[in-house]
Amino acid sequence: MLEQERPGLQGEAFVESLIRDLETSQLDAREKELFRFVDKVNHQSPHITAADMAPLHAVGYDDEAIYYAITVCALFNFYNRWIDASGVHALSDEAHRMGGKRSAGMGYVRK
Amino acid sequence: MSDSEKPKSPMEPMFLPGVENNPQPSAYLDSIRMMQASGAEYPQIWHMFAFRAEATTHLARFTQEMLREPGPLSPGVRELIAAYTSARNHCPF
Numbered sequence: 054m055l056e057q058e059r060p061g062l063q064g065e066a067f068v069e070s071l072i073r074d075l076e077t078s079q080l081d082a083r084e085k086e087l088f089r090f091v092d093k094v095n096h097q098s099p100h101i102t103a104a105d106m107a108p109l110h111a112v113g114y115d116d117e118a119i120y121y122a123i124t125v126c127a128l129f130n131f132y133n134r135w136i137d138a139s140g141v142h143a144l145s146d147e148a149h150r151m152g153g154k155r156s157a158g159m160g161y162v163r164k
Numbered sequence: 165m166s167d168s169e170k171p172k173s174p175m176e177p178m179f180l181p182g183v184e185n186n187p188q189p190s191a192y193l194d195s196i197r198m199m200q201a202s203g204a205e206y207p208q209i210w211h212m213f214a215f216r217a218e219a220t221t222h223l224a225r226f227t228q229e230m231l232r233e234p235g236p237l238s239p240g241v242r243e244l245i246a247a248y249t250s251a252r253n254h255c256p257f
Contacts, residue, residue: 072251117236124230126246132209138179139180144205161232
């Protein structure tokens with residue numbers, strides 16, 4: 054199941070609104086289900102059970118999609134600890150925007 | 165890289181000078197040097213990758229594969245999961 058890129062999932066304002074409140078964000082009902090699950094992976098992973106998969110399956114996410122969601126959330130938890138503890142500082146907003154464009158263009162691998 | 169040849173950068177040092185000042189020869193080091201020469205701000209996380217460049221190559225490839233290569237969720241949604249996770253962890257990355 055390959056998803057099409059949906060316009061509207063971009064822009065700082067959108068991301069900020071999502072972070073403020075998932076429920077009132079512009080995500081559609083299906084995406085909100087996925088992000089509720091991501092929150093649980095992020096904050097309460099020991100309490101996740103097989104029952105947590107049912108609402109995701111119900112809106113059409115298969116196990117492969119759930120695998121990707123869990124992996125991205127877990128990987129970024131690693132990155133969060135990695136840089137917080139080592140004193141990697143945030144870029145200025147302007148540099149951050151440029152960096153976002155750079156990684157969007159070049160990807161994560163330096164050749 | 166000795167202190168004398170390190171260009172002034174507007175960036176705060178990391179907590180670990182032993183890591184920050186010991187990048188291994190790598191594409192990360194090339195990028196760091198290039199950005200430092202231009203005086204531009206660059207992602208300090210490059211120092212984390214450069215310190216053990218051979219090992220972190222796998223981390224970078226894994227990250228790329230999981231976020232950008234074709235998969236069941238669009239790259240946009242996967243990037244959003246990453247940004248959302250970091251934000252909910254109060255991490256600016």
